[in-house]
Amino acid sequence: MSRAGSKMRMMNKMMEKVKHSKVMRTTIPAGMAGTHLGPTLGQRGINIAAFCKDFNTRTAHYIEGVPLPCRVKVRPDRSYELVIHNPPSTYFIKQAAGIQRGAMKAGQEVSGKITLKHVYEIAKIKQQDPPLHLTPLKQICELVIGSAHSCGVEVVKDLDPKEYGEFLMERSTVVEEQLAELKEKREAKLLRK
Missing domain, CATH: 3.30.1550.10 (Ribosomal protein L11/L12, N-terminal domain)
Known part of the structure; x- marks a missing residue:
């Protein structure tokens, strides 16, 4: 003992x-x-x-x-x-792209598009955050572009509003299919338990 x-x-x-x-x-x-x-x-x-x-x-x-x-x-x-701090870069990227969610498979699908001007404006806002005060704007822009790619958002020079509107319509059907697929997987997983 x-x-x-x-x-x-x-x-x-x-x-x-x-x-x-x-x-x-x-x-x-x-x-x-x-x-x-x-x-x-x-x-x-x-x-x-x-x-x-x-x-x-x-x-x-x-x-x-x-x-x-x-x-x-x-x-x-x-x-x-x-x-x-200001909202995360991903929040601004999704707002600029006009999407609710990023790509499920980043690098394999495009969930939205933003212009270089969007990237610059987001970087200007993020530069106000205390950890990024002394970081050069160019480096912050590169960070924003990296975040955009991780969300599946493509960065382009120019964006045609009509063409992009059609892209978003097509993308909404893809998102609905993905959400339905996720719901089926969750239900199947619950049934196994």
Whole structure:
């Protein structure tokens, strides 16, 4: 018995306690900070109601539901510093392309198209984020182009609106077929369980 007890004490010493980092990284929809953040904020000792009110007032100028990456630095006195970044590049890319979702198989299908002007404008917005302040605009443009390719969005010099409208109509039927296929796979998976 004492042997098992000593082993347990040794195991407890070896195990590290869970330590929460001082900076919490999360994505919160604009104007919609609510109870889903409760456990995360509560573990760090932040007043949930005050945080939600602060976040919602600071994001009131955004369209409700726009995803916003946030960094919350928690101080020892349980106060916090909230840094709200601009929406992710993929959000802007999908908005510029006029699509709801990216390609299921990036590199094998094109889900939409954007122009180089779109890339430049997105890069100008993303340059305002604190991690990218000192990054050259050319490099940010390359990052945006990489994100576009990962979404299956093609970057072109010029875009004919009529031709692109027809492309989006064709693409909507492809998306509907893909969603139906995914639904069938999920149902088949549930039946197997």
